[in-house]
Amino acid sequence: MNQSKVMRGFLDTGLLLLMLFSYISSAVSSSHYSPSCQSHEQFHLNGMHKNGDVILGGLFKIHFFSTDPDLSFTSQPQLPTCYGFNIIGFREAQTMAFAIDEINRNSNLLPNVTLGYSLYDNCLELGIAFRAALTLVSGQEEQVTLEENCVGTPPVLGIVGDSSSTRSIAISTVIGLYRVPLVSYYASCSCLSDQQKFPSFFRTIPSDAFQVNAMIQILKRFGWTWTGLLISDDDYGVHAARSFHSDLGPAGGGCLAYTEILPWGDDPAELRRIVDVMRKSTARVVIAFSNKARMINLMKEVVRQNVTGLQWIASEAWTSADVLQTPHLMPYLGGTLGIAVRRGEIPGLRDFLLQIRPDNTGGNSMVNQFWEHTFQCRFAPPPASWVEAGGGLCTGQEVIQNVENELVDVSDLRAEYNVYKAVYAVVYALDDMLQCEPGRGPFSNNTCAHLQRLEPWQLVYYLAKVNFTTAFGDEVSFDENGDTLPIYDIMNWVWLPDGRTIVQSVGEVKRSAFKGDKFTLDEDKIFWNFEPKQPPRSMCSESCPPGTRMARKKGEPECCFDCVSCSEGKISNTTDSMECTSCPEDFWSSPQRDHCVPKKTEFLSYHEPLGICLTTTSLLGTFICVVVLGIFIHHHSTPIVRANNSELSFLLLVSLKLCFLCSLLFIGRPILWTCQLRHAAFGISFVLCVSCILVKTMVVLAVFRASKPGGESSLKWFGAVQQRGTVLVLTSVQAAICTVWLVSASPVPHKNTQYHSDKIVYECIVGSTIGFAVLLGYIGLLAVLSCLLAFLAKNLPDNFNEAKLITFSMLIFCAVWVAFVPAYISSPGKYADAVEVFAILASSFGLLVALFGPKCYIILLRPERNTKKAIMGRGNTR
Structure with missing residues (x-):
């Protein structure tokens, strides 16, 4: 065809x-x-x-x-x-x-x-x-x-x-x-x-491009994103379709259905197919860009298939078509919105039209044809009067009244x-x-x-x-394309209760030379042919709420999509968002994915159960150290306290107290000074503690050697001054290591988001791994050396051999810190700090209990054994 x-x-x-x-x-x-x-x-x-x-x-x-x-x-x-x-x-x-x-x-x-x-x-x-x-x-x-x-x-x-x-x-x-x-x-x-x-x-x-623009403004006003488009198969329709497809889209806020049935001709089979597609489609809004004659043919098929519930948008070619405004078509076309050419007034035109009669137009053929066709009256050539036609006579007054009804509107x-x-x-x-x-x-x-x-x-x-x-x-001028300043009226077909139809203006769209485009629409005046009397919804897919994004359906128009939830860390806070936006660095998406919330923070806090337990344990260890120190001070004159250098015992208790207290620096939100102090305090406290133990072990060995013939001279190297000096030197080495570490690559606080995307883990990065390794290695070296020396002195023939206690305590110490290294490396975030605090507390309690537990037991519970004779092993052998 x-x-x-x-x-x-x-x-x-x-x-x-x-x-x-x-x-x-x-x-x-x-x-x-x-x-x-x-x-x-x-x-x-x-x-x-x-x-x-x-x-x-x-x-x-x-x-x-x-x-x-x-x-x-x-x-x-x-x-x-x-x-x-x-x-x-x-x-x-x-x-x-x-x-x-x-x-x-x-x-x-x-x-x-x-x-x-x-x-x-x-x-x-x-x-x-x-x-x-x-x-x-x-x-x-x-x-x-x-x-x-x-x-x-x-x-x-x-x-x-x-x-x-x-x-x-x-x-x-x-x-x-x-x-x-x-x-x-x-x-x-x-x-x-x-x-x-x-x-x-x-x-x-106006150009159809502006008419299309006016229709698109209507679509946007009512949120109609799924629209049927019917066009005639001529230049009028084809170029209008091109304008629609170029202007409608994501940017324009809609898309077109029925595109597969273009163009629209007069073939009855084609009309049946078009109407069948309209009946099955979910689009409730149909734009018909055609002339009046083709709309008449289309509506015959619409009535035959009884396709109701559609909102029609009419092009200017049929907006004012009286032949379509009939009672039997109003169930289908009632409420139509149309684009109409600007209505104007021409003063004097009515009077001019009333003068159009065959007897005063000089035999104008068009005028004669008008009268002959409309009223079936024929006129004789000279000026004259109405003559008989078809056996009847049209009087002048009768014909003039008909002219007023037909022509002079x-x-x-x-x-x-x-x-x-x-x-x-x-x-x-x-x-x-x-x-x-x-x-x-x-x-x-x-x-x-x-x-x-x-x-x-x-x-x-x-x-x-x-x-x-x-x-x-109205202003009339032409642009560089020969187009006038465009202006259209927006019309609405009102279906009255008595069955009559009126076409009323409900708005206008126009372009001014200086003010640009202006679109006005009085929605309160619009008649909607739906129940309730509200504009219909016409969309392929429902709008995507905040927290989701639109995902296009492959092979379908742009307004057909699925709503996909935003992934973690991303949000959308608008309806029909095309993309989800990432939250700022310190924020995370809410459960609804519609706004960003501050990320949860994680560190070893004083307020959580783990932090409370560790803090309590640390303070308990400190308290025990104070109690033991008090006991030793109160019984400082007894043999068991005075044996094996009581001054080193007091210093050892003070260092153990510092070890317990330094664990508190690992609890709480890391800041710069706590990150720098925690490892330095830990390293120096433990070196002080282990140095005291090492010196005590060396003194035990020196005393045993002095008890043999010719060994008296060895004691001169282990006097009180030498002992204090040795502890000071060994501790000073650790202090130097800490100083170099802090100056060269100091530990600093760090916000870590690698462990959990929705959390900020506050931790201290050690800065220099080598500095941290040297600090731990130096402590380990002194601990191993103490353990070896104590092991050599464990079988000395004394009734109370402190070397055995030192050996046992150092075995506990070494075991704890050997287990600490892999546990620390594999523990993320706050659990790494908890592991280090646990290692500090466990090793400190091991030293405290192993070294001072038996002595406190004798001092408090077995005072009869707190004698020089018992210490020297010269009492009863049993």
Whole structure:
């Protein structure tokens, strides 16, 4: 079906171009041999004319249909015959006649110049419209005498028309070659904005691109993101579809359904398929970009399949179609929102239309056709009275009343208002051109145009610069594409309780030269054909709430998607978010993934059970050390305290107390000074403790050696001063190691997010691993050395051999710290600090209990053994 239409279109265009070539060739060949051009053929067209100094042409749809000419090529083709009178098209033509009559009576416009017109019927047929356009630009004279150099004013300076985009494209393509201006009042295809292809085309109706923009504004206002689009398979529909697909989308907030059924023709099977798709689709909003005739055919199928519950959006071509506003269609079309051409008012037009009668129009054929078709009355040639028709007699008063009902309804002037503006645009351009001052003109050598030798291209120059305001208050001017400042009314079909339908204006969309686009819509006035009386929802997928993002469905339109929850650490705080955003470094996503919350912090706290237990244990160990120190001070004169250097015992107790207290530095949120002090305090305290034990062990060995013959001299190296000096030197080495470590690569607090993404683990990084290893290694070296020396002295022949206690305590110490290393490395965050605190406490308790437990036992519970004799082993052997 579509292919045959395309082939027929090519055939029509070819015939028209061949006709034009023959027409021009005949004229040119004749001019070679005579000072006149002979017309090869005349077109017998239906029209109305008025003489004047300057003639304007017009193309109007006076009839709906035409008969196809015979294409057998066996006889001369007959011109098509038009039938089906169109009252609206006739009123548009009469509006142009009224505008020219009004201008002729206006002394401020074109003074001393009389305008005339030649208006032709296009019969809604491209071929007829093309013939009429050629007639306008070339004339109807059978023989034209040429002036010198073939110059002179052409038959028309400009044409007002056509009403169809397809016909305007074809006509403007040809007459644009000669820069004859064509000012259309109803051709809205956005393709006509291409000034490279249509350099002399102008229009007073907005481009479809702006109409599409207005529809998109409506879709956005009501949140309709899943929309059906039906277009006619002509230039009007195809270019509108391109505008929709380029403007609608994620950025525009919607997408189109039904795209698989484009284009929309008149084939009944195709209509059935279209309506079936509409019935099954989830889209509740349908945009119909078509003419009135095709909407009638479509609605027949909609009624047959009973497809209700749709919100229709009408293009300007059928928004005001009375034939669709019938009671049996209102269950389907009630509540329709439509884009309508701007309604205007033309003062005086009604009175002018009332004067249109066959007896005062000089036998105008269009007027006669109007009366004959509408009222079936025929009129005799001289002026006269109504005559008998079909056996009856139409009286003058009866006919005039019918004319008022059919023709003189000026309450909704839309296309007529555009015709009115188009005529005035041409006249204002012509007036500006004729007011040119000689020597200041815009053309070559600063020349002006002259009325006797006007050229159409000169009028094009002035048309591009025209700017005026109508009596209705609308500004008229053309941009660089020949488009006027766009303005549309938004209409709503109201279904009244009594079954009647009214079409009311509920808003407008317009563009101002200085204020940009303005969209207004009174939602309270809109009638919705749904229960409750609210706008419907039309979306492929429900909106994604905050905390989720849209995930496109493969192979489906953009507005069809799934809602996917944001991953951990990311949020979306808006509806229909395309992406989830990451939270800042110290924040994490809430459980709902709709906002960021501060990350949980983790460190070995005084307030958690583990921290409380370790703190309590540390303070308990410190308290025990104080108690033991008190006991030793109170019994400082007893043999068991005085044995083996009581001064070292006191120093050992103090160092153990420091070991218990330094564990508190590992509890609490790490800060710079605690990170630096904790390991230094730990290292120095334990070296002090182990140094005391080492010296005590060395003293035991020295005493045993001195008890042998010739060994007295060894004691001079282990006096009180030497013991204190040895402890000081050994401790000073650790202090030096700590100082170098802190100066070169000091431990610092660190926020670690590697262990848990939703937590910040506060920890101290050691800075220099080598410094930490040397600190621990030095403690281990002293501990191993003490353990070896104590092991050598464990079998000395004394009743109370402290070397055994030292050996046992150092074994505990070494075992704890050997186990500490792998446990510390494998423990994350606060548990690493807990392991280190546990190692400190365990080793400290091991030393405290192993070294001082037996002595306290004897002091407190077995005082009889706290004698020198018992210590020396000289009492009873049992």
